[in-house]
Amino acid sequence: MIKKLTLVIALLLAFPLMVNASGPQMLLNSKMITSPENSYLGLENTLYSGDNGTRFYLLPKDRVTTGIGGAFKVFGDAYHKGPSSYRDLGIYFHADQNGDKGTNGNGVFWINSKSHGPLYNEKASDIAFGFQDGRFVAGRYSLTSSGTVFTIGKGNPTVAKLNPNIRAEVQGNLAFRNNDYIQWASVDGSRLFGITGDEKNKLKISSINGLSYFNNGVLMLDSDATKTDFKHALVTSKVNTVATATADATGANRVKLTTGNLITSIKGVDGQKVTVLFAHASATVQNNKSIKLQGGKNFKGGVSSTLVIENIEGVWYELSRSINN
Structure with missing residues (x-):
């Protein structure tokens, strides 16, 4: 079988076909080019004068409605010697490979990497794209243990393993x-939503039912058409100065007590953590129903002392304190 296939290929190369209006013709005066030192084999068309091209056709015997049409294969092993294991790259037409008839039902032209036999164990070679004999790699298709991965870039897929x-x-x-979108389709496939940058250089997020933001698996923000719910405190690195009996920690992660007042209440939101900075010798934080301190007693810190508290469902609880005077 191998000898017959080699003979057919040799005949095709020696007597190439050109299809024109009058049908196929044998072009006996096309020229074969070989270069033993560089191990290449070439074919030059010496008859057609319409351009400088040489065309090589792989033609099926008739219209293909099932099975393979034209096929071209490149091997990574001496296939003609009958090895038990081999690698090949195929470029071919198939009308219904594995039941796949293509998007329009007219078959599929395939570029296919295949490995066969125990030596390779179905670990197919990558199909890569590059320039200058691989010096500049643009990307590759790879077959991994979990499926196919398309990589844009020089290396093998790594993130895909996660x-x-x-x-x-x-x-x-x-x-x-x-104004170019990254888009997703809704579950029913009827609508699109996504992310884009507009002409004012603003980032726009367009959703259907809202937006959820997670940090390491923890829900931080959840929004829909009517509300935005911050699941944890929305704070900044801001110090609010306090000179009254009510400390306002809204939007801050530190409050600074600058007078000798007794702090009886602290404004904030659920989940917020605040560091109270004592900047007056008589400044005191009261222990009460909304402020739960260590030992159930008021804390008069003194200058340079700190008190760390957290708001849990409207009540502040002491986490730690430091007396530095």
Whole structure:
């Protein structure tokens, strides 16, 4: 079988076909080019004068409605010697491979990497894209234990190993022009939502039912068409100065007591943590129903002392204190 296949290929190369209006013709005066020192084999068309091209056709016997049409294969092993294991890259047409008839039902042109036999154990070689004989790698398709991965960049897929459902990995920056969207389809496939940058250089997030933000698996923010719910305190690195009996910690993570008042209440939100800074010798934080302190007693810290408290469902609880005077 191998000898017959080699003979057929040799005949095709020696007598190439050109299809024109009058049908196929044998072009006996096309020229074969070989170079033993560089191990290449070439074919030059010496008859057609319409351009400088040479065309090589792989033609099926008739219209293909099932099975394979034209096929071209490149091997990584001496296939003609009948090895038990081999690698090949195929470029071919198949009308219904594994039941796949293509998007329009007209079959599929395949670029296919395959490994066969115990030596390779179905670990197919990558299909890579590059420039200058691999010096500049643009990307590759790889077959991993969890499926296929398309990598944009030089290296092998690495991030994809963290999730078996990842089908694409970008190694490097990914840029989009303004008004170009990254979009997702709704569950029923009827609507799109996504992220874009507009002409004013603003980032826009367009959703259908709202937005949820998680930090390390913990829900931090949840919004819908009517409200935005911050699940934890929304604070900044801000110091609020307090000179009255009520300390306002809204939007801050520190409050500074600058007078000798007795602090009886502290404004804040659920989940907020605040450091109270004592900047007056007589400043005192009261222990009461809304402020629960260590030992159930008021805390008169003195200058440079600190008190760390957390708001849990409207009540402040002491976490720690430091007396530094």
